[in-house]
Amino acid sequence: MSAADTKAAGPPVPVPPDPQAIGKSSHDDDAPRVQKRKRKKGELLPYFLILPAIVAIAAVYLYPLGKTVVMSFQDMGRRELWSGEPAPWVGFEQFTNILGDSEFWWVTFRTVVFMAICVTLTMGIGLLVALLMRKLSTWVRLVLTACLIAAWSMPLMVAASIFRFMADSDYGLINTLIAKVVGEDWLGHNWYLNPVQGFGIITLLVVWGAIPFVVVTLYAALTQVPQELEEAAALDGASAYGIYKFVTWPVIKPVFTMVATLSVIWDFNVFGQIWLLRGNKPEPEYETLGLYSYSKAFESTSFSQGTAIALITVLLLSGVAVYYLRQLMKTGEVE
DSSP states (O other): OOOHHHHHSSOOOOOOHHHHHHHHHHHHHHHHHHOOOOOOOTTTTTHHHHHHHHHHHHHIHHHHHHHHHHHHHBBBHHHHHHHHHOOBBBBBBBHHOOOOOHHHHHHHHHHHHHHHHHHHHHHHHHHHHHHHHHSSSSHHHHHHHHHHHHHSOOOHHHHHHHHHHHHOTOOHHHHHHHHHHGGGGGOOOOOTTSSHHHHHHHHHHHHHHHHHHHHHHHHHHHHHSSSSHHHHHHHTTTOOHIIIIIIHHHHHHHHHHHHHHHHHHHHHHHHHHHHHHTTTOGGGOOOHHHHHHHHIIIIOOHHHHHHHHHHHHHHHHHHHHHHHHHHHHHHHHHH
C-alpha cells in the first residue's frame, strides 16, 4: 500500500467552525420569527379596516331584525305603539294564527307563481340578448349596452308611471296598438279588472327593470368562453346547439346560477312595482307576501302579525340565500 492510498483511506480532518457562519446561522433563524411576528400583526389590519362597515351593517340590519323577531312574539297594537307601554308577550300565537289562515297560503302561492314567471322570463330573455350581443358589431353593442344601463338606472317611480300610462284604459299605448290589429273593442279596456291581466302588466315592468343587469352580467361571463374551443367544436362538425351545450354553457353556468338565485330573491320581495301601478292601494287579489305583511301591519294595525309574516318570508328565502352562498364558494374554489 502506498503513502497516497494511506492518506486517502485515513479519517477526515475536522474543520473548525467559522464564527461568521455561526452568527449568520443564528441571525437567519431569528429572521423568520421576526417576519412571522410582523406578519401576525399585519394580519389584523384588514379586520380593523372593515370594522366600521361591520358596525354599520349590524346597526342597520341586525338590530331591526332582532326587534322584528321580538315583536313577532308580542301583541303590538296601536295603543302600545303610541303610549310606549310594553306589548304583552303571546309566544307563538301570531305564527299559529298566520299559518292557520288560508288567505296566507293563497298569498304565498300567488307570490311563488309570480316569482317563477318573472325569473323565467328575465333569465330567458336576458340570456338570449347576451348571446345576441356576441354577434353584434362593436358600436352596435356599445349603443345597446348604453341603452340597457339607461333603463337600469331609471328610478322605479318613473318606470312605473310610464307603464301605468302605457296600460291606461283610455289613452294607453297598449290598447291603441291592439285595437289597430284586433279591433276597436280593446279601446277602453281596463287591464287591472282581471288580476291575471293586471299581473301581466306588473310582470312586464319587473322583467323590463331586471333584464339589463342579467344581460350585462351574462355577457361578461360569455366573454370568458375560449373562442378556440368553439372554433374547434365547429370544425369537428358540432351544431350551434352542441357548441352552446358542451362548450359555452359549462363556462357561464356558475354565473347564470348566481344571477338566477339573486333574481329569485328580488322577485320574491317585489313591492314597489305593484304598489305604484295600483295607485298606492293594491286590491287583495294583487297582494304578495310583502304587501300582505304591510296591510296586516299598517291597515289592520296588527304590527306583530305583520312582523311575523315578514319573518316567515325571511325564513322562506333563507334556503335560497344559503344556496347562493354555496354557489359563491364553489365559484371561488374553481377560480
